[in-house]
Amino acid sequence: MRDDDATDGGEAPTENQPHQFDRLPATVADRDVPERATREGVVEYWRDRYGVDPAVWDGYTFWEKGAGKVWAFAADVPSPVEVEALGMTFLRTGGEHWKPTTDAVQRFGRYATADDTVVDLSRERARRFLAGGDQDLDWDGDWGYLVVRHEYGGRPEPIGVGLFLHGELRSQVPKGRRREL
């Protein structure tokens, strides 16, 4: 990887540089890298798909490190910045369907109010999901990426992202986060 390469600062970037973080432009009109997601787009995505109140993101800045990899940061620093990490991995915006990360859903899934993209599993099914397994599911909500929760500690708690297609819920929990409980 070229993670240690120096970058020349100052000028506006014209392409994505994989080793640095760039703050997302506020809107399409402010963007100088074609295809890059915008803050407005990110906020609308969470509102439209998962019913997250845009006010949740008031203190947040969004950053891209490598094309399509968006990070959420509860503070702000001058952009671009070369650091190891900035807040948490948050969203993949490459391709037709955007995909929230496990980190994002565990941290912000509690603000999701939509009922057609948030699914609650029994403890047994939740276990299979956390272990990374796929399962048939009788679900008449949306297809695509869902917030998957179960009841734990007295509240519905998000576990991660599931991909629902053709009657099957596929766990998107990354290998390092899977557990056999």
Add this chain to the structure above:
Amino acid sequence: MTEGIDDPEDVLGRYESLVDDVTAFREACARPLPAVVRVNEIEAAPDEVRAGLREEGIPFETADWHDGLLRLPEGDPGHSWAYAHGWVYGQEEVSAVPALVLDPEPGERVFDPCAAPGSKTTQLAALMEDTGLLVANDSNLGRLSALRSNAERCGVSNVLVTRSDARNFSLQPFDDEPFDRVLVDVPCSCEGTIRKNPDALADWTLDHVEGVSGVQKGILERAVEVTRPGGTVVYSTCTFAPEENEAVLDHALRNSECELVPFDLPLESRPGVTAWDGAEYDPAVERARRIYPHHNDTGGFFCAKLEVTA
């Protein structure tokens, strides 16, 4: 020598003149510590975690001095829903002290120069209610990756992670804006972790103590420089060695713009020592606190609070 631990140089014997009850000190050092988790309040409140652990059938006992520290008689529940959800973080009880002493407020700018693997970083983020700016730095790439995965599992979103030698940490990416508070949790000879790592003393040498003491002085000096006047720096180690504790503070008092301030601890502790092995330290080092294993049945720890004066 102490029965049950690997201490070929009798390092513990070195500190006999500092402790009130040598037998109790040695016996405590040889006794393993129970597993403890800290509730990650970014994700859940202590009562929710207790309810979750009960559901899972995991026995626990809340520490008498802190509602968010749970002792687990059956060991560390790495495989549990509580962990999978990032509701808890495995952390030695006494290691929760320095972040509480630093006491950061939501919205502040906080720096953690020796941060990996992130026990105190994640605790600081929770105390800041995951707002403001928390810069977590370490020089070791492998340990930084552990820090990142711990911060991610805990849902920390206010942290910026850097890799550099903390002795010459640069404020340049932050518009040269200094920090409100800094937690200086330096590398040390780790004698106080003997109850967790029975081989912590196996490779102890005086050369290492003297070498690491130089690194500690450099890290603390830089920490004071990057803190605003009136800001707070907390210095902590898990060693009993005055060379790595009071001597480092004495050096800072003489060379940096800072002073030691008194503070309260919820655990029994002893003042810093003003003389050791022929050296004399500034009397203000008595404001630092030494935590010995036999007083609270914890690991050993050292903690000092400094205020930056200019």
